Amino acid sequence: MRLYPTTAPVSTAPPLSIAPLPVRLYPLGDAAVVLEFGTTISPATHRAIAAFAARLARRPFAGLREVVPAFTTLTVYYDPWLVSENGQYAEPYGRVTTLLQALLARTEESAAVAETETVEIPVCYGGAFGPDLAFVAQHAGLSPAEVIARHTAPEYLVHMIGFAPGFPYLGGMDARLATPRRPQPRPLVPAGAVGIAGPQTGIYSLPTPGGWQLIGRTPLALFNAEWAAPSRLRAGQLLRFVAISEEEFAELQPPQP
Structure with missing residues (x-):
């Protein structure tokens, strides 16, 4: 989906x-x-x-x-x-x-956790959308293409939403991609930026300062206070990243004000 x-x-x-x-x-x-x-x-x-x-x-x-x-x-x-x-x-x-x-x-039986479809998040990797992709690749001893392949392969679990409204903390990233945070955080990271910090990967839901290594960006909005459910993602969901081109990014990006 x-x-x-x-x-x-x-x-x-x-x-x-x-x-x-x-x-x-x-x-x-x-x-x-x-x-x-x-x-x-x-x-x-x-x-x-x-x-x-x-x-x-x-x-x-x-x-x-x-x-x-x-x-x-x-x-x-x-x-x-x-x-x-x-x-x-x-x-x-x-x-x-x-x-x-x-x-x-209580010894009552536990209710089965409702199954959920795997949410696919399109990401344009590298270039202006992922300025730290080359650094992550160098740190891991991989090519940028291998980093993308390893980052898009797992099915991630959304453990929680935090840091900023709608920001998902994901579990399941390939351990080979673990990369330290930047020594100096960026004063402003754009919404939709996909980053790596240590063994974790996540998506910036709003423009905020941040020190994660940015490897790509999704055109999807993750948080909108006007939505009935303001956060697009929630704890317990499964998520998979899908690599897209810059042209596909432009097609999927909502009109800018």
Whole structure:
């Protein structure tokens, strides 16, 4: 499935377990609890986070605001006043952790994570769109064409959205392509730029400063506050990069204001 441009597109709770990963709870300010599903970034960790988020969505508690998944954590935001039932309970954090602990301990079957199509993101590699492609190739001991081939080969997992609205952190990049960040970040990286930083690859969703090595750019918009779902991508999706030419880039790029 290709996504082409569209108009819409502090006490610490004891470790618990949601098999097979341990889960540790700790506060984040006075209105959030972090659930830490181990310390290893992996598909298994991601699945455990997604499974518990789905379980919480089926059994929300009064005062739950939102849940935010990350590489190894799920942050649960809540309204302390609603959790305390308008002041009847003095420690909303303790009440929330008790509710979460009970939910973690449930032996109900985990809901299957909904399958999703692999999203294809077109990328024009090298040249003005990927000024660091040659450096990445040199660092890896590969030709630029081999870098492109290795970068487009995997099916990536979107672990989380962060750094900037709509910015996807992807897992699954070929380890041979791991390249250090630039010693001096660029003051402005254009939206759509595809970069590498260490073992990670990602897509800049908005024009921001950044120090990732830029190897290409997609003409697709990843974030638009006017869309019903402002972020084109979401945690849990699968993604594949597709190499395109400069002519194809121009055809797919939305009209510029």
